[in-house]
Amino acid sequence: MIVRMSPLNDANMIHRSIGGGGVYQHSLTTLSVFWPEVEHGKLIARWPHLAVDVGATWDGHRRQIERHCALVEQLGHKVKQTAGDVDGLEIFLKDNGVKRPSVRDLQGYPDLRTQPVMVNWPPARTASCWCGSGRKYKQCCRPHSLGTIDGTID
Numbered sequence: 001m002i003v004r005m006s007p008l009n010d011a012n013m014i015h016r017s018i019g020g021g022g023v024y025q026h027s028l029t030t031l032s033v034f035w036p037e038v039e040h041g042k043l044i045a046r047w048p049h050l051a052v053d054v055g056a057t058w059d060g061h062r063r064q065i066e067r068h069c070a071l072v073e074q075l076g077h078k079v080k081q082t083a084g085d086v087d088g089l090e091i092f093l094k095d096n097g098v099k100r101p102s103v104r105d106l107q108g109y110p111d112l113r114t115q116p117v118m119v120n121w122p123p124a125r126t127a128s129c130w131c132g133s134g135r136k137y138k139q140c141c142r143p144h145s146l147g148t149i150d151g152t153i154d
């Protein structure tokens with residue numbers, strides 16, 4: 001079973017988004033949708049109000065994603081990632097009759113029946129970072145999740 005990660009940025013919302021009040025469930029996989037730099041820029045340009053949910057800057061966005069992945073993994077979930085793209089989101093919104101996407105629409109995207117490409121998080125420390133920067137994971141986004149586990153989010 002795959003559940004979706006909330007794009008909202010606090011741990012309580014993550015607990016809620018995975019259901020069961022954070023109950024440890026071995027079988028769950030949480031899907032985290034991240035927006036590559038170009039797509040994040042397009043997303044915010046098109047729907048500025050979504051900046052509150054996905055991060056106003058790409059750095060903020062990937063930092064948020066990395067922390068969420070670490071928190072959800074700590075709850076015993078497997079974490080998979082998929083990249084969002086604005087064209088795909090537009091089709092999704094049209095299919096669902098949505099004109100102005102809300103955070104709930106973002107949580108519903110992508111439609112899992114379309115079999116989006118998912119990759120396991122985290123990458124190996126020396127592998128390319130999941131965010132697409134081209135840097136090694138340990139030198140890119142990984143430092144943002146270190147310290148998350150002991151509750152020091154910021």
Ligand SMILES: [Zn+2]
Nearest residue numbers: 129131140141
């Ligand atoms: Zn990165």
